[in-house]
Amino acid sequence: MSTNRRATRVTIHLKNINHNLNCIKTLIGDNKKICVAVKADAYGHGAVNVSKRALEWGVDFLAVATVPEAIFLREAGISAPIILFSIALNAEIQQIVKYDLTPFVADSDYVKIIRNEAINQNKNINLHIKIDTGMGRIGVEPHKTAALAKLITESENIKLEGVCTHFPVSDSSVQEDIRFTENQIKLFKETVNTIKAEGIDPGILHTANSGAIIAHPDAHFDMVRPGICLYGYYPDQKMDKTTADFKPVMEFKSKIVFLKKVTKGTSISYGRTWVAPEDTWIGTIPVGYADGYNRLLSSRAFVLIQGKRYPVAGRVCMDQFMVNLGPETDVNVFDDVILFGPAPEAPDASEIGEITGTIPYEVTCNINKRVPRDYKM
Numbered sequence: 001m002s003t004n005r006r007a008t009r010v011t012i013h014l015k016n017i018n019h020n021l022n023c024i025k026t027l028i029g030d031n032k033k034i035c036v037a038v039k040a041d042a043y044g045h046g047a048v049n050v051s052k053r054a055l056e057w058g059v060d061f062l063a064v065a066t067v068p069e070a071i072f073l074r075e076a077g078i079s080a081p082i083i084l085f086s087i088a089l090n091a092e093i094q095q096i097v098k099y100d101l102t103p104f105v106a107d108s109d110y111v112k113i114i115r116n117e118a119i120n121q122n123k124n125i126n127l128h129i130k131i132d133t134g135m136g137r138i139g140v141e142p143h144k145t146a147a148l149a150k151l152i153t154e155s156e157n158i159k160l161e162g163v164c165t166h167f168p169v170s171d172s173s174v175q176e177d178i179r180f181t182e183n184q185i186k187l188f189k190e191t192v193n194t195i196k197a198e199g200i201d202p203g204i205l206h207t208a209n210s211g212a213i214i215a216h217p218d219a220h221f222d223m224v225r226p227g228i229c230l231y232g233y234y235p236d237q238k239m240d241k242t243t244a245d246f247k248p249v250m251e252f253k254s255k256i257v258f259l260k261k262v263t264k265g266t267s268i269s270y271g272r273t274w275v276a277p278e279d280t281w282i283g284t285i286p287v288g289y290a291d292g293y294n295r296l297l298s299s300r301a302f303v304l305i306q307g308k309r310y311p312v313a314g315r316v317c318m319d320q321f322m323v324n325l326g327p328e329t330d331v332n333v334f335d336d337v338i339l340f341g342p343a344p345e346a347p348d349a350s351e352i353g354e355i356t357g358t359i360p361y362e363v364t365c366n367i368n369k370r371v372p373r374d375y376k377m
């Protein structure tokens with residue numbers, strides 16, 4: 001428990017991390033490695049606690065987006081391999097080597113800078129070649145991949161530990177997208193063969209994000225890289241949800257702190273956009289868009305109180321919003337309010353995302369740092 005006593009809090013249900021990892025293992029089978037994406041503070045869940053739990057369960061690698069995110073894990077005493085998904089600045093290479101990070105590499109200049117720094121610090125650094133097979137973000141072009149692999153294997157103090165790629169539409173059920181992903185898998189295999197043709201061992205092959213873990217078994221190779229399904233969500237709400245029973249890990253909740261009965265015609269909150277259609281009870285909840293409860297949820301979302309859903313009434317303010325409890329209510333001041341989470345009948349982060357026009361990833365990432373996280377074993 002944090003010493004922060006605020007009503008508005010996040011509970012992280014760590015046992016659902018285990019549950020979701022078990023679901024992933026059922027999908028990929030034994031003998032495959034798992035690299036969990038804990039970038040962006042584990043999608044808002046808390047990178048240190050999530051990483052420790054996942055490592056206890058038995059995952060092999062952690063992955064982050066930035067060098068400071070990786071250093072944060074190292075300083076918390078985590079010694080497991082940490083993959084760096086994005087490209088670092090030259091000024092950060094010294095830290096990559098110092099903290100034993102495992103960067104994705106996609107061009108020879110970057111590889112040489114890392115090699116020189118590794119020699120400088122007298123250390124050995126593992127690298128993973130990222131091939132761009134269709135994501136269009138970072139990655140070496142397939143026809144230049146073998147040469148890059150050759151440069152790495154011929155260099156001192158750096159080692160080719162793996163080869164990977166990434167999918168932009170692996171979670172899509174549209175035929176054209178399924179074919180696009182299948183073609184990426186084919187191109188990936190062909191490109192890996194050009195490395196092997198040089199007599200080079202490409203190491204760990206890995207391509208699958210959550211979408212491909214669920215929908216493209218051919219993409220599982222030696223290791224998978226789950227993110228959103230670790231946190232309990234399908235990457236796309238249109239996917240076949242019978243494949244696995246992922247459970248949300250994050251619960252966002254607060255309390256009713258003020259109750260009043262208003263008469264028909266009373267307006268509620270900024271802009272006076274909501275007007276009571278009858279005499280009704282209004283509850284005030286100390287959560288706002290500064291906490292990550294999006295302003296687009298104004299008069300559109302529902303919250304769960306004592307197992308019942310109630311609609312948001314009027315605009316979400318920076319730090320508070322109101323709900324309509326109806327003409328008669330048994331809701332009391334200080335009753336718990338669930339904004340989203342795993343509880344039956346509660347909205348989940350994908351429902352919240354549908355309302356605000358985004359994905360569950362952004363919903364959990366956006367819960368602000370002023371909201372304390374409690375970790376439930």
Ligand SMILES: *Cc1c(COP(=O)(O)O)cnc(C)c1O
Nearest residue numbers: 037085166209210225226227228
């Ligand atoms: C974020 C990320 C993942 C995980 O993606 P999900 O859709 O959350 O499973 C995997 N690989 C790379 C390179 C990523 O950036």
